[in-house]
Amino acid sequence: MSEDNLSRAFAALADPTRRDLVARLTAGDATVGELAAPYDVSLQAVSKHIRVLEDAGLVTRSRDAQRRPVHLEAQVFDLMTGWIERYRRQAEARYERLDAVLGTLDESAHPRSTTQQGAAS
Amino acid sequence: MSEDNLSRAFAALADPTRRDLVARLTAGDATVGELAAPYDVSLQAVSKHIRVLEDAGLVTRSRDAQRRPVHLEAQVFDLMTGWIERYRRQAEARYERLDAVLGTLDESAHPRSTTQQGAAS
DNA sequence: ATGGTATTCAACCAATCGGTTTACTACCGT
DNA sequence: ACGGTAGTAAACCGATTGGTTGAATACCAT
Numbered sequence: 001m002s003e004d005n006l007s008r009a010f011a012a013l014a015d016p017t018r019r020d021l022v023a024r025l026t027a028g029d030a031t032v033g034e035l036a037a038p039y040d041v042s043l044q045a046v047s048k049h050i051r052v053l054e055d056a057g058l059v060t061r062s063r064d065a066q067r068r069p070v071h072l073e074a075q076v077f078d079l080m081t082g083w084i085e086r087y088r089r090q091a092e093a094r095y096e097r098l099d100a101v102l103g104t105l106d107e108s109a110h111p112r113s114t115t116q117q118g119a120a121s
Numbered sequence: 122m123s124e125d126n127l128s129r130a131f132a133a134l135a136d137p138t139r140r141d142l143v144a145r146l147t148a149g150d151a152t153v154g155e156l157a158a159p160y161d162v163s164l165q166a167v168s169k170h171i172r173v174l175e176d177a178g179l180v181t182r183s184r185d186a187q188r189r190p191v192h193l194e195a196q197v198f199d200l201m202t203g204w205i206e207r208y209r210r211q212a213e214a215r216y217e218r219l220d221a222v223l224g225t226l227d228e229s230a231h232p233r234s235t236t237q238q239g240a241a242s
Numbered sequence: 243a244t245g246g247t248a249t250t251c252a253a254c255c256a257a258t259c260g261g262t263t264t265a266c267t268a269c270c271g272t
Numbered sequence: 273a274c275g276g277t278a279g280t281a282a283a284c285c286g287a288t289t290g291g292t293t294g295a296a297t298a299c300c301a302t
Binding site: 243244245246247248249250251252253254255256257258259260261262263264265266267268269270271272 | 273274275276277278279280281282283284285286287288289290291292293294295296297298299300301302
């Protein structure tokens with residue numbers, strides 16, 4: 001489940017309008033109409049964007065009469081930072097080891113180059 | 122420059138094959154051929170994926186004879202975690218304030234609901 | 243110079259995306 | 273029941289995406 005979710009989450013945030021919607025939702029829940037107002041695209045387009053964010057698990061919608069308030073969900077952000085940080089740290093750790101080796105050999109510049117494969121997902 | 126870069130970075134990581142490539146590159150630089158080997162898609166397809174990662178600033182390529190070693194760049198990851206964390210924290214801060222208010226009023230559940238807009242980028 | 247190795251470029255294809263417009267559904271107020 | 277308000281669904285369109293195959297380029301080895 002997670003693998004696909006991660007793809008949808010990253011894809012959802014690849015669009016500047018959707019990132020902007022997320023940014024605005026950190027200030028509090030909002031209706032589709034309120035969210036659509038600032039943009040010059042149609043309400044339907046914004047509704048679609050919200051659907052994408054919802055499918056990615058970034059937001060949820062409830063019902064309040066004919067209004068459908070949109071609410072930001074924080075968990076998926078953790079999933080993404082988790083993924084990014086995992087590999088960023090691995091990469092950094094590797095460079096630290098490399099630096100250590102180079103330091104031992106007392107070399108000046110960092111002419112990095114190594115080989116080989118790694119792990120999954 | 123940053124706005125567009127962020128879009129490309131998120132879009133790049135929205136593809137599972139590309140995330141896998143990134144994962145493997147944390148173990149060290151690798152050539153296109155080495156990177157392509159584990160997948161059943163064509164070498165050209167992998168070459169294209171690497172191009173996308175490069176355009177997003179996630180990797181760089183150097184030259185070593187006819188080989189083009191691919192190297193992972195950590196900075197763009199920081200850009201992404203930066204964006205995510207900014208809004209995640211804002212959202213969390215808001216809930217803490219809300220919890221505080223609800224706590225003062227001594228209510229049991231968390232029937233969240235607020236309104237209004239926020240900021241840009 | 244000839245051939246092999248490593249990689250990209252180019253043209254093409256089906257599928258998805260972000261947008262549109264024109265309906266339709268859902269709920270409230272009176 | 274009637275009209276207005278809030279939102280979704282459906283059909284369509286041009287652009288982009290991820291993949292393919294075939295041809296080109298860049299470099300090393302002999």
